[in-house]
Amino acid sequence: MSWKIVSTGRGGTGKTTFTALITRYLPPPLLLIDIDPDQNLADMLGIDLEKQKVRTVSDALYDIQMNTGYEELSSMPLPDKVSYLLQRECLYEGDNFDLVTLGAKWTEGCYCAPDDLLRATIPNLAKNYKTVVMDSPAGLEHLNRKVISDIDDLFVLSDPSAKSVKHVKRIKNITQEIKIIYSHFYVVGNYELDSESEQYLRDSGETYLGKLDYDAQVKEYNLKGESLLDLPEDSPACVSARNILEKAGYKIEGVKVGG
Ligand SMILES: Nc1ncnc2c1ncn2[C@@H]1O[C@H](COP(=O)(O)OP(=O)(O)OP(=O)(O)O)[C@@H](O)[C@H]1O
Ligand SMILES: [Mg+2]
Numbered sequence: 001m002s003w004k005i006v007s008t009g010r011g012g013t014g015k016t017t018f019t020a021l022i023t024r025y026l027p028p029p030l031l032l033i034d035i036d037p038d039q040n041l042a043d044m045l046g047i048d049l050e051k052q053k054v055r056t057v058s059d060a061l062y063d064i065q066m067n068t069g070y071e072e073l074s075s076m077p078l079p080d081k082v083s084y085l086l087q088r089e090c091l092y093e094g095d096n097f098d099l100v101t102l103g104a105k106w107t108e109g110c111y112c113a114p115d116d117l118l119r120a121t122i123p124n125l126a127k128n129y130k131t132v133v134m135d136s137p138a139g140l141e142h143l144n145r146k147v148i149s150d151i152d153d154l155f156v157l158s159d160p161s162a163k164s165v166k167h168v169k170r171i172k173n174i175t176q177e178i179k180i181i182y183s184h185f186y187v188v189g190n191y192e193l194d195s196e197s198e199q200y201l202r203d204s205g206e207t208y209l210g211k212l213d214y215d216a217q218v219k220e221y222n223l224k225g226e227s228l229l230d231l232p233e234d235s236p237a238c239v240s241a242r243n244i245l246e247k248a249g250y251k252i253e254g255v256k257v258g259g
Helices: 016-021 058-063 080-085 114-124 162-179 195-202 215-222 236-246
Strands: 005-007 030-034 092-093 098-101 131-135 150-158 181-189 207-211
Touching: 005 016, 005 215, 016 131, 016 150, 016 236, 030 114, 058 162, 080 114, 150 162, 162 181, 162 195, 181 195, 195 207, 207 215, 215 236
Parallel strands: 005 131, 005 150, 030 098, 030 131, 150 181, 181 207
Antiparallel strands: 092 098
């Protein structure tokens, strides 16, 4: 069985940080999918995709559409080409997890219907894994696009602004309107939350799992381009991420460090 987890929330709330931090606690085999055009999940995990010769899906698709490569795939229908790429040169295969990055051109006028393609191909890749985590860009469009529609755990990262609290409600409404199916809707506070705004989230009627504690090393590692997987296990960010997962019912068996 594969669990599908989506981390979502407003811009800069800490979605990618949260995704990177929980990576070390999730049961393998684990697939991470970065659907943010800014594609910084790999960076936070210390993976240099170029060096590893792993392509983003959009770069590969772009070349297919421009006929600048992949001639050997020319007779395949487009979804088959994408499936092929997702399992090969667009797949980073690490010791502890695999990673697919959709990339930047995705939003810049692909001729194909990218969302349809993802819907047709990601489940095929995901079925090889026990756990699938998707890191999303800010905003709600990705939910509207229903790339993944049956989610086990939907984590919504919230900062202390009134807008963010409204965002939690809007996400909830949108998921209901467009019939995204999920088992759990979880609210996670970001590192900026004070006790008053935490109380507000606790009273929101949604399941509030706690907050990701402020951790100066997270900022430092991000700035230096170091992997968050190398943070000490007793660092505030790791301890709080682990607590959040445990509150959501995850049994943490092994802790992974390094990609
Ligand atoms: N627990 C924390 N302690 C300290 N800094 C943090 C923490 N969590 C996140 N940050 C910092 O906040 C900033 C935004 O984090 P992140 O990139 O994870 O947010 P995001 O929601 O993914 O942003 P985007 O919407 O651009 O994708 C980063 O500079 C990161 O270092
Ligand atoms: Mg992000």
